[in-house]
Amino acid sequence: MEILAFGVQADERPLIERAFHGRHEVRCLDVFLNEDTAPIAAGYEAISTSVNADLNPRVLETLAAGGTRMIAQRSTGFNNIDLKVAERLGMTVARVSYYSPFSVAEFAWTLAMAVNRRIVRASTRTRDFDFRLDGLMGRDMHGRTAGVLGTGKIGEAFARIAHGFGMDLLGWDVAENPECVRLGMKYVPKERLLAESDLVTLHVPLLPQTQRLMTQPP
Template identity: 85%
Template sequence: MEILAFGVQADEKPLIEQAFRDHHEVRCLDVFLNQDTAPIAAGSEVVSSSVNADLGPRTLEVLAAGGTRMIAQRSTGFNNIDLRMAERLGMTVARVSYYSPYSVAEFAWALALAVNRRIVRASIRTRDFDFRLDGLMGRDLHGRTAGVLGTGKIGEAFARIAHGFGMRLLGWDVAENPACMELGMKYVSRDQLLAESDLVSLHVPLMPETHNLIDAGALKTMKDDAILVNSSRGGLIDTMALVAELREGRFTGVGLDVYEAEAGLFYLDKSLHAIEDDVLARLVTFPNVLVTSHQAYYTEDALRQIVDTTVKNVLDYKAGRRSENVLVPRA
């Protein structure tokens, strides 16, 4: 059986090919899976998708008509998949429920430190042999407050690093994490966390309940000199509201590894094209904003875990087994 893998990055391709070598043939494509590219999968029983795939009703219908019966998504998030439609079409859907939380937590901290200490601006200056320090002043994070929205495995890893910096910890989640409480984390309401935190980092999944969790009201609750980091999902932040606050000169820094309209942009080379997304174009012009292209997970360790789990999901599907990774079981 040949597996067709969509949206495969150059660094990812050899890992996927090696992992499947002793099990099934795999063909890797750099194009993303959507309703326009879905016909390519005709005749493929199993396809593997990336986080930026568009697996809405029409895409799923095209895949099902072409004979696809299983979708193995190479990510934890699955908000891009219409699970009800997949079930209606008799398609099995699986994801990677767990991979290295350190990859994302460490990158979130890289963003926080970069915007706090103006690293990007400093690097650009020194390339031009401008060695002034004007405008590069940051703040000690030791002794300040870190607010962690979402204290699962990634949020816990982020909190451990914050604890190492000597920061006070505030947390918000539907369930308290005992490991975070052992670090001294105090669980509070969302608004109290936002009002008291000098650094706010988002580590919750994107669901209807968390869509625009950081909306205009939440942003106004935050300190004027706070740092906001999002390495989870773009839809957690109302980007238009964020731009409005940035125009008012608020926030020491904002680090975004995700963007709510990133599909069709992230993972692609758009350097020779006019960017039609006015919100993103405006966002990247602010000197205190750093935007990266959904790369927090992108470490060798995390990718190996993602690929290995994807292989396991395919093998489980063929053997009729079910695991915690299955979102829609085999009919």
């Protein structure tokens, strides 16, 4: 089978080609799938897309008319795909079950520490040979409170790092994660978590219930 992959980044290409070598032929494109590029997929029974693809009803109908029967998305998120239309058209949709939770949690911590320690501002000043420390003071994470909204695999990994810093843990989720409880996490209402946490991190899927999580009234 020949597969057409949309939105393939330079560092993805060798990984994709290696994964399909000797099994299926794969053609990689750097353009994202949308209404303008969908006709390119004509004749391909299976395509691969990225999270940047726009699989609205018109795109799906174009794909189905061209013979596409399967869409494999290279991401865990799938809110960019109209699943009801895909089902009506008889198309199979697949996605990645989960990424490395550690890579996402560690990157979230990288951003948090960069903000706390004013890394970007300090780097800019240093590049300009400005070595003043004014406005660059951060705060110790040790002894402070981390609030984790969403305590699945990624939230748990984030909490473990916070625990390593010596932070207190507050959690909010539809169900408690026993591993987080073992770390000392206390599950509390969202309003209390936001009020008492020094650092708040979100690790929840985009659903109707979470779309305006930070602005929803109690």
